Amino acid sequence: MGDLLDHYEADSAWDEMFDEAGRPRSAYTVLHQALQTLSEEDFGTRCAARDRAFRDQGITFSLSGEERPFPLDLVPRVIPAGEWSVIEQGVAQRVRALEMFLSDVYSEGQILADGVIPRSLVTTATQFRRPVVGIHPANGVRVHVAGVDLVRGGDGRFYVLEDNLRTPSGISYVIENRRTMARVFPELFTSHRVRQVDSYPARxxxxxxxxxxxGVADPTVVVLTPGVHNSAYFEHTFLAGQMGVELVEGRDLVCRENVVFMRSTEGDQRVDVVYRRIDDDYLDPLHFRSNSLIGCPGIVNAARFGNVTIANAMGNGVADDKLVYTYVPDMISYYLHEEPLLPNVGTYRLEDTDQLHYALERLDQLVFKPVDGSGGHGLVIGPAAGEEELARTRDALLSDSRGWVAQEVVQLSTSPTHVGGGLQPRHIDLRPFAVNDGERVWVAPGGLTRVALPEGSLVVNSSQGGGSKDTWVLAPSGSRPARPAEAVHVYVADRPPSPPPDPGPANQAQQQQQEEEVEGPC
Amino acid sequence: MLSRIAESLYWVGRYVERAEDTARILDVHIHHLLEDASVEEDVACRALLGVMGITDASDPVDINRVTERLAFDASNGTSIRGALVAARENARGAQESLSSELWECLNSTYNSLPSQVERAARAGPHAFFSFVKERSAMILGLTEATLSRDDGWRFVVLGRSLERIDMTTRLLMACFGEPCGPSEWVTTLRSCGAHEAFLRTYRRPANASSVAEFLLLDRLFPRSAFHALGVAEECLAALEPRSGRAGLEGKARNILGRARTQLEFRSVGELIAELPRHLDQLQAACAQAGEAVALRFFHHTKAIEWSLEEAVGHT
Structure with missing residues (x-):
């Protein structure tokens, strides 16, 4: 009998594993039983195996100069099929609406003309890129990849915290977490029907x-990375490797007459699609930051001429601006004539003086976010901030009310997490990943569940000591997911089984006699 | 060199390759099975056993049973453990023709089998498969680094290549015996350690014909049937140099050369259209080549047992 859950006490937040009465929720019953049979010592053995696996594969991140294995918590997060279908549809719906919004603001701007979103909001957004106006992506897609951050509130519903439409990262950890879990805890998988995530690179x-x-029949795709010193470099090599495409740095690319080439041993080779993991700012010194050394001069013009596709498209930041975020529900009804399936977290627009004053009065109860930030940079959590920080935030809000939004604190749901000598509740979020191929928006069944490891903390970013969990989306019970149809090949059902392999020579009789023949000093 | 030694070296090559390939196949398939909710465990496990020519009467067959039979069963020459025991047994009788480093590596692999099997019970089978893959990589490395390129080395390489063709063929048979989706093709490629090489070559997701093309016909990938056939042929060519001006004397070389040309001059479309037949032929060619090698080089003298009764009977 295990002792892992002996001291587990859920706090007031929604707990993923246990309901209010302390009974395991139905999706977790099997997992709960399995955990009960494990002792702290067994669990420790698995943890050691996990660390070794990550370290050997080089899946590490550096925390204050030290290489550490990627922090995967071994208790998975389980999402039942019903809940997942809401998330899946909700995320896809959002991506479709944001896609339409981007294509609109970078051309006619109908939504602005109709007054649904104030024109000034878009034109004052720092991430609105004028050079992009008039670029029409080949198949109309600007958001090839999206990561939508979700949290589960105290009522058990999922809320959208923010959209990431620029270079959302984390999918490599989703896939590696799953692989490592299957190796370290194979027996947990046999009793669950978990949906696969590893088709993501192919998608x-x-x-x-x-x-x-x-007009390009067989396009050359590359992944553009800032280089080995980037914190997400592992993900860049992972994706390039899993897609079988070249991973290039800015210096490997060259533009001539508005065509992008990569320098190879066989001469310059034309590049058709650049999946870039570099910010707009650094992408092209001719258009954006002129001191950028990691971009490719001329690539923006090449894109304007339609000679190369940049994915995700430039200027997407205008749609994941935190203030624009507050209008996403309006976009969904404006463009799609649908009700938003996933609600936003209550957010205050500080340009509105009433809302600003309301927020200023409740500095210590709200969360403040810079509108153009990503990855948790510049975030101020009111209840956790000190006097000095709050004072600084007040000044910042007053001097630049367009630059900030205020949000209600969401009591993120908790999940049993291995800390110290047992399992304790820790707050988690969820980042599902969507891929848009122009035909449909596909959401990978899973996602990155991030964990705030310090007790009570609500900050899940790995740069701030966050961990992660393998996210299990369960297949609908009773039905197996449909097999993908691929009727290319012949197949013979009643083939005789293969003959067994050649067993090799056997010399038992001789062996016996060799043993009988005793040699040696008598 | 002595026929007996040659035979042992040939089987060292075969058994080590068999252990490695089986470990690769199991490692990938077991995790695929665990991770993919849409796979029928019983069907997939039977297919896996079928690869090694085992039909299991018990019902249903589960992962544990498959790993037991194909990985840990010491009494079975087709299991990983059995193959490694047999490889070491063959090496023991040919120690003086191997480098001591190679022998030591084979022997220490054998020695640590019980503890590795035990560890797998605690830490999961993946630990065991990694161990096997690591050790076989070491054995292969020592073969390349410490053996002269003489006939002894050639017999090791010949055995390894024939086994490789045989295993690749088996794997493909299992895959084409069932309707497969993209994730099965990835699994097939992974089992041959070929997924990344494949992606770098084709730069697009795997499908039936590209996987068949890569694993059967690719000229550069060392685990493709075509490549392994070529290596085996080279070994045989060096083992029995051409004597006359026309034709070939070596039967094994003849068989392999024909099998290679059967692949080489066919388009993928033609291969796919009749894949089961081609795979059967390839496997048959492997078996025949094995027999021909034994006949030509190993000169089996059946241990003669003098029997008094029979002698009396003839008079």
Whole structure:
């Protein structure tokens, strides 16, 4: 009998594993039983195996100069099929609406003309890129990849915290977490029907190929990375490797007459699609930051000429601006004539003086976010902040009310997490990943569940000591997921089984006699 | 060199390759089975056993049973453990023709089998498969680094290549015996350690014909049937140099050369259209080549047992 859950006490937040009465929720019953049979010592053995696996594969991140194995918590997070279908549809719906919004604001701006979203909001957004106006992506897609951050509130519903439409990262950890879990805890999988996540790179490649400039039959796709010193470099090599495409740095690319080439041993080779993991700011020194050394001069013009597709498209940041975020429900009804399936977290627009004053009065109860930030940079959590920080935030809000939004604190749900000598509740979020190939938006069944490891903390970013969990989306019970149809090949059902392999020579009789023949000093 | 030694070296090559390939196949398939909710465990497990020519009467067959039979069963020459025991047994009788480093590596692999099997019971089978893959990589490395390129080395390489063709063929048979989706093709490629090489070559997701093309016909990938056939042929060519001006004398070389040309001059479309037949032929060619090698080089003298009764009977 295990002792892992002996001291587990859920706090007031929604707990993923236990209901209010402390009974395991139905999706967790099997997992709960399995955990009960494990002792702290067994669990420790698995943890050691996990660390070794990550370290050997080089899946590490550096925390204050030290290489550490990627922090995967071994208790998975389980999402039942019903809940997943809401998330899946909700995320896809959002991506479709945001896609339409981007294509609108970078062309006619109908939504602005109709007054649904104030024109000034878009034109004052720092991430609105004028050079992009008039670029029409080949298959109409600007958001090839999206990561939508979700949290589960105290009522058990999922809320959207923010959209990431620029270079959302984390999918490599989703896939590696799953692989490592299957190796370290194989027996947990046998009693669950968990949906697979590893088709993501293939889907992404399909979407990137579909986005190639018109008339290119066999497009050359590359992944553009800032380089080995980037904190997400592992993900860049992972995706390039899993897609079988070249991973390039800015210096490997060259533009001539508005065509992008990569320098190879066989001469310059034309590039059709660039999946870039570099910010807009650094992408092209001719258009954006002129001191950028990691970009490719001329790539923006090449894109304007339709000679190369940049994915995700430039200027997407205008749609994941935190203030624009507050209008996403309006976009969904404006463009799609649908009700939003996933609600936003209550957010205050500080440009409105009433809302600003309301927020200023409740500095210590709200969360403040810079509108153009990503990855948790610049975030101020009111209840956790000190006097000094709050004072600084007040000044910042007053001097730049367009630059900030205020949000209600969401009591993130908790999940049993291995800390110290047992399992304790820790707060988690969820980032599902969507791929848009122009035909449909596909959401990978899973996602990155991030864990805030310090007790009570609500900050899940790995740069701030966050961990992660393998996210199990369960297949609908009773039905197996449909097999993908691929009727290319012949197949013979009643083949005789293969003959057994050649057993090799056997010399038992001789062996016996060799043993009988005793040699040696008598 | 002595026929007996040659035979042992040949079987060292075969058994080590068999252990490695089986470990690769199991490692990938077991985790695929665990991770993919849409796979029928019983069907997939039977297919896996079928690869090694085992039909299991028990019902249903589960992962544990498959790992037991194909990985840990010491009494069975087709299991990983059995193959490694047999490889070491063959090496023991040919120690003086191997380098001591190679012998030591084979022997220490054998020695640590019980503890590795025990560890797998605690830490999951993946630990065991990694161990096997690591050790076989070491054995292969020592073969390349410490053996002269003489006939002894050639017999090791010949055995390894024939086994490799045989295993690749088996794997493909299992895959094409069932309707497969993209994730099965990835699994097939992974089992041959070929997924990344494949992606770098084709730069697009796997499908039936590209996987068949890569694993059967690719000229550069060392685990493709075509490549392994070529290596085996080279070994045989060096083992029995051509004597006359026309034709070939070596029967094994003849068989392999024909099998290679059967693949080489066919388009993928033609291969796919009749894949089961081609795979059967390839496997038959492997078996025949094995027999021909034994006949030509190993000169089996059946241990002669003098029997008094029979002698009396003839008079």
């Amino acid at each position: 992404l490649l399909e979407a990137l190929r579909a986005a190639a400039p018109e």
